[in-house]
Amino acid sequence: MTSPEQTAPFGAWPSPISASMVAAGAAPLSQVALDGADCYWLVGRASEAGRTTLMRQRGGTVTEITPAPFNVRSRVHEYGGGASLVANGVAYFSHFADNRLYMAADGEAPVALTAAGANRYADFVVDSARARLVSVREDHGAGGAYPVNTLCAVGFDGSETVLVQGADFYAAPRLSPDGRSLAWLSWDHPRMPWQGTELWLADLDETGAVSNARLVAGGPEESICQPEWSPAGVLHFVSDRSGWWNLYRLAGGAVQPLCKRTAEFGGPHWSFGASMYAFRSDAEIICTFIENGVSRLARLATGSGKLEPIANTYQEIRELRVSGDTIALLGGAPAIPLELARIDLASGLRDVLAHSITELPPAGYLSVPESISYTSTGGRTAHAFYYPPCNADVHPGTGSKPPLIVIGHGGPTGMATSTLKLATQYWTSRGFAVLDVNYGGSTGFGRDYRDSLKGQWGIVDVEDCVCGARYLAMRGLADPERLVIRGSSAGGLTTLCALTFHDVFKAGASYYGVSDLAGLDADSHKFESHYNEYLIAPKPESDALYLLRSPINHTAQLKRPMIFFQGLDDKVVPPQQSSMMVDALRASGVPVAYMTLEGEGHGFRKADSIVRTLEAELYFYQRIFGLAAPGAPAPVEIENMPGTE
CATH class of the missing domain: 3.40.50.1820 (Alpha/Beta hydrolase fold, catalytic domain)
Incomplete structure (x- = not known):
């Protein structure tokens, strides 16, 4: 000193x-998930050439689920995201090196679900009744100037079946709690998803085929994000139809606002898997929203629309997940680097599970x-x-x-x-x-x-x-x-x-x-x-x-x-x-x-x-600016610099 x-x-x-300290602290956190009492997340490791790995905390023990050489990343839309999913102790993930989907049962080594080829996968959901995943798929082997995007069923036996096609882009396939309905987002060129998207809803028959697909919200000038089902099977989503990304639900065939506010309850779809709200119960949503560039955390009563703040230390909140009385989120503030925290709603206690920077x-x-x-x-x-x-x-x-x-x-x-x-x-x-x-x-x-x-x-x-x-x-x-x-x-x-x-x-x-x-x-x-x-x-x-x-x-x-x-x-x-x-x-x-x-x-x-x-x-x-120490080694050559040969 x-x-x-x-x-x-x-x-x-x-x-x-x-x-070197900046590089050592370059441990980006993402893709938070709760599976029962277990918490999962992805962490990037600059020291391992930027490899991203899936971690789990169970009790007081943290375990790496995807050891090297596995690299949990997706390249769908090039920006990726939505590269992992955990359900009932089984992890599913996309491996960056070969773009294949893998499955890792609890305590077992990962095994490939999909064959090597030109397909990429992201933003998947488990369809347990039909022994499959429903995933966004991007086919780079179909010929043409650009890959073909679809919603695809990936069977646990490795089979693949296209469920929905025809749009330029798809995102957020979400299966209803009873397994009988599938919701998803789609959009077409020339729009980006924060300009205009469509929310679709379809029935699934016993074989899992899609029927009676209908547009329920969205359009060329309305951006919709994060469709989610309530525990009772009511479809919710975020729309900017008011000029702000606010929460809505589809009830009785009509779209109903839940909480009108000049605040953002959603964000731009640059990558898959973002989450800014989740259900504690049918009566209560836990959500984060942005006002004047600063994130807030709150509980929303679905019946009255009352928004009640939840005290916390963060000014940036993302990747919010809820299971019972437990919230998991990524949060940061001017004095707090991004960290993974678990908050108990009943007691208000906060437990930090992972840090993006370990030494400040x-x-x-x-x-x-x-x-x-x-x-x-x-x-x-x-x-x-x-x-x-x-x-x-x-x-x-x-x-x-x-x-x-x-x-x-x-x-x-x-x-x-x-x-x-x-x-x-x-x-x-x-x-x-x-x-x-x-x-x-x-x-x-x-x-x-x-x-x-x-x-x-x-x-x-x-x-x-x-x-x-x-x-x-x-x-x-x-x-x-x-x-x-x-x-x-x-x-x-x-x-x-x-x-x-x-x-x-x-x-x-x-x-x-x-x-x-x-x-x-x-x-x-x-x-x-x-x-x-x-x-x-x-x-x-x-x-x-x-x-x-x-x-x-x-x-x-x-x-x-x-x-x-x-x-x-x-x-x-x-x-x-x-x-x-x-x-x-x-x-x-x-x-x-x-x-x-x-x-x-x-x-x-x-x-x-x-x-x-x-x-x-x-x-x-x-x-x-003439501040360089004389004789200091040059980490880069500056051409055309006055005073140099």
Whole structure:
């Protein structure tokens, strides 16, 4: 630990939060499940090349159900999710290496259910009476430009039967308690599921065949998510028909609202298996909802619609599951990294079963964010989390202001949260301020806010980031000459557009970012292949807008130093999106650095990749702003850097 009297410039503070510590804490938790008294969850292990494994807590014992080499991931829609299911002590899961479904009976080694081939599976449910799973299936061997998506029955004998087909996409097959009805979601191009989905209901005969399929809710302009059956067999779901994702039920053939509120009880369907509510009984739903970007936990009386808060410590809640008096959820807060908690409703006691970060630095090195709102272009209101620099051992001296890193999240239909992340504290503990922006188009603020990005991608998101940086500089919280923007995926386009078409930021970092909208359309996977029709415009109107908004077409205007990071196995934003920009900046003499990573796709999972990219990004900023220690080894080459050969 350094001396408390130490003085160092902002952006060059010595910090105990190393890149290796960030990587060691990269243990993402997901897919929580309750099976009787047992709790299951998935955890990602950066130290094992990003492998994801299924864990179980039974009593006081935690057991790994899927030891190496099993990797519990699905690639349906490329973003996956819904890769595991546990029922009556039997685990079912998708193995990433071969995309096959496996079954692991209690205490036994996993065995394959499906044959090797071109199929992928996700979001399955057990149909015990018919000895099968009902699953979303994506067939990559059918020929044609894109795979074919269906709902499929996978027998425990390995047989496969298509139950529902014809739509472009399917999700959330849910079997009624008596096994006689099946509900599911579907949608078609050009819509994304947060624009318009359909909720279908069908009868199942004794053989399990589907009949009398009928549309019961949803449509082109209504987004429905998370259909669930109550214990008595009443179909419930979340719809944004009011402008907010609220809870509804289908009773007597009519759709009834359960709790009208300007809050979000659902979220965008980027991946399968999300859960924001569950039944404690027919009379009571336990739910989480988002107000102004912050999660709340509550019990909802299904008869009266009364919503009663449940006291808890979290500001982000997801993956909520309920069994009797037990709640299991993933929760986080500004001082709490994402963790798996079990809450007893009767006593209120909370037990933490797993941590995404097992070792935290002392509080004196952790920045606590402030939720802020500010005026953006045209009088719009934008939202963000502001993190001041924080390090108990260092004083910045007098008269200086910190460099600012503005983060544009991915999606772009996504959401920034305030949960403690070491990847953010890595920067703040070194004397950087951070602004994590929920720009127009983000979820958590209602459909109107989400739709403010319609036709405006590369404009509204960029303006909100630019105005956020100016707002903090105006308040004296950031040095206007050292403003940085960084983003991944869609946030990479925000970064590139901000640096190309505005003069506020002095440097930037793009993680597998979009630079060429036309090229993205040409190379895109099925799930997002029409996304730009919403974000930009349908053909042929989009052609001219693509030319105007794609940074690759305006590289002569990009004069700011940039660093690019790219996984070479990325199927969502292919490597050429980054390499074209790097080549252009290299040719125009702008300082540029480029790091490619073997074996990484859309998002970096390996510990070595996390360490290398963070250290390279820090070095890049410190060189650009004259903060790098003399003689320090260079983790990445910066081309066209003044003063170098």
